[in-house]
Amino acid sequence: MKRFAWVAVLAGLLLAWEAWVDLRSVPDYLLPSPSGIASALWDERSTLLSQAAVTAREMLFGFALAVILGLGAAILLQRLPWLRSAVYPLLVASQSIPVVAIAPLLVIYLGFGLSPKALIVALVCFFPITANALDGFASAPAELRSTMRTLNASPRAIFWRVELPWASPRVFTGARIAASYAAVAALFAEYAGGSGGLADSMHDQLDTQLVGASILLLALLALALFGLVTLLERVMIPWAREG
Amino acid sequence: MIATMAGAPISIEHVGHGYGPLPVLHDLSLEIAAGSRLAVVGPSGCGKSTLLHLIAGLEQPRAGAISVGGGDLPERRLAGCALMPQDDLLLPWRSALDNAALPLMNAGVGRGQAREAALPLFRRFGLEGFEQEQPRHLSGGMRQRVAFLRTLLAGKGVLLLDEPFASLDALTREELGGWLAETLDQEPRTVVLVTHDVDEALRTCERVAVLSPRPGRLLLDAPSSHLSHEDVMEALRS
Numbered sequence: 001m002k003r004f005a006w007v008a009v010l011a012g013l014l015l016a017w018e019a020w021v022d023l024r025s026v027p028d029y030l031l032p033s034p035s036g037i038a039s040a041l042w043d044e045r046s047t048l049l050s051q052a053a054v055t056a057r058e059m060l061f062g063f064a065l066a067v068i069l070g071l072g073a074a075i076l077l078q079r080l081p082w083l084r085s086a087v088y089p090l091l092v093a094s095q096s097i098p099v100v101a102i103a104p105l106l107v108i109y110l111g112f113g114l115s116p117k118a119l120i121v122a123l124v125c126f127f128p129i130t131a132n133a134l135d136g137f138a139s140a141p142a143e144l145r146s147t148m149r150t151l152n153a154s155p156r157a158i159f160w161r162v163e164l165p166w167a168s169p170r171v172f173t174g175a176r177i178a179a180s181y182a183a184v185a186a187l188f189a190e191y192a193g194g195s196g197g198l199a200d201s202m203h204d205q206l207d208t209q210l211v212g213a214s215i216l217l218l219a220l221l222a223l224a225l226f227g228l229v230t231l232l233e234r235v236m237i238p239w240a241r242e243g
Numbered sequence: 244m245i246a247t248m249a250g251a252p253i254s255i256e257h258v259g260h261g262y263g264p265l266p267v268l269h270d271l272s273l274e275i276a277a278g279s280r281l282a283v284v285g286p287s288g289c290g291k292s293t294l295l296h297l298i299a300g301l302e303q304p305r306a307g308a309i310s311v312g313g314g315d316l317p318e319r320r321l322a323g324c325a326l327m328p329q330d331d332l333l334l335p336w337r338s339a340l341d342n343a344a345l346p347l348m349n350a351g352v353g354r355g356q357a358r359e360a361a362l363p364l365f366r367r368f369g370l371e372g373f374e375q376e377q378p379r380h381l382s383g384g385m386r387q388r389v390a391f392l393r394t395l396l397a398g399k400g401v402l403l404l405d406e407p408f409a410s411l412d413a414l415t416r417e418e419l420g421g422w423l424a425e426t427l428d429q430e431p432r433t434v435v436l437v438t439h440d441v442d443e444a445l446r447t448c449e450r451v452a453v454l455s456p457r458p459g460r461l462l463l464d465a466p467s468s469h470l471s472h473e474d475v476m477e478a479l480r481s
Binding site: 149 | 348402
């Protein structure tokens with residue numbers, strides 16, 4: 001029963017929301033009712049689904065790029081301490097740059113296709129993967145490293161055979177955090193340069209029912225990506241879950 | 244018998260060590276002949292594990308000198324010693340066989356060849372049928388056997404065993420203690436065994452050294468055949 005408690009909570013919230021809008025006669029432009037959003041979702045299903053497919057593609061490509069960049073950067077920074085000293089503080093500082101502000105520049109540099117949008121998603125998402133991977137590398141027990149040194153392991157072997165696998169649960173934690181950012185990042189990217197994605201249905205902010213339907217789909221996409229990462233984690237590192 | 248370099252002698256001369264202002268070992272001298280076995284007994288915190296790290300070249304002593312097989316440089320000592328820590332520290336993502344074969348792979352042997360070399364030893368070590376199991380599916384005693392097998396397969400002349408069975412229950416510890424003594428009888432290695440268990444020390448090793456509370460000094464160094472449980476306990480209490 002506990003597994004499905006969220007269904008009851010969600011149903012309760014939706015009922016309360018619907019009742020509030022109905023009983024207080026809240027106008028649509030202030031707060032759409034759940035039934036109004038459902039109705040917009042059904043009426044515009046064809047457009048919304050094709051837009052969701054575009055956004056999903058941007059999320060997936062951007063997220064995959066974030067994993068490659070994030071993990072690649074972490075491996076380089078771990079293996080090259082001088083590079084870590086030189087670059088990591090800059091990387092941390094770079095996270096304060098609002099991607100919304102630089103998104104239009106990327107569109108100018110790279111055009112209106114998939115590339116700038118995937119890059120924007122990757123820029124938003126890569127850092128949690130890098131930071132978690134670096135923490136994960138450092139979390140391998142000192143006694144294990146010492147023991148491995150006496151078992152013929154070079155520093156390189158210790159990294160690939162011990163530190164990297166040891167860090168993999170943390171890498172997946174970073175990837176899950178990144179997955180939860182990817183949907184909003186894709187939306188930023190679409191606002192910066194039209195794409196046919198879900199942002200197109202959010203331009204008319206007075207059509208709150210359509211905006212609500214788009215947000216719902218965006219949330220479902222974020223959940224799906226989060227679920228995909230969790231599934232991959234279970235398949236790729238079952239030992240982390242079981243033991 | 245596992246292919247290895249023959250046991251190497253260890254020389255510890257007036258070694259002192261500490262961490263920050265805390266002295267851990269004081270003026271410790273021991274000579275351990277090639278192929279012999281020494282048990283080091285002492286209260287918690289007296290520097291027993293530190294001594295193993297120093298012998299292995301993982302740390303450098305603040306005072307004195309240590310040599311393994313005549314070499315006193317840390318790299319030479321590291322090349323001659325294999326350490327088995329108290330916790331098995333098996334890699335949870337590798338099977339028992341792949342864990343045991345790891346030192347061979349680290350030395351550049353291909354995975355298939357390394358696994359082939361480790362496989363016959365699983366039978367000898369009572370681990371037959373568990374080769375493909377992940378460590379989390381093995382009992383504590385079996386995990387320690389795999390960890391010991393991994394240590395042997397490093398092919399080093401000196402085995403440094405740091406309370407290898409301390410985390411096990413009393414019955415399993417006793418059983419594995421007997422097994423360890425038998426196994427070591429068949430292996431021409433120099434062994435330094437750190438233990439809290441006086442009986443294990445007397446049963447497994449030819450010599451027993453007793454260290455004082457921190458900073459560890461040598462209180463007793465004598466052949467096991469000349470010592471009783473009470474002699475060692477008395478030295479520990481002194």
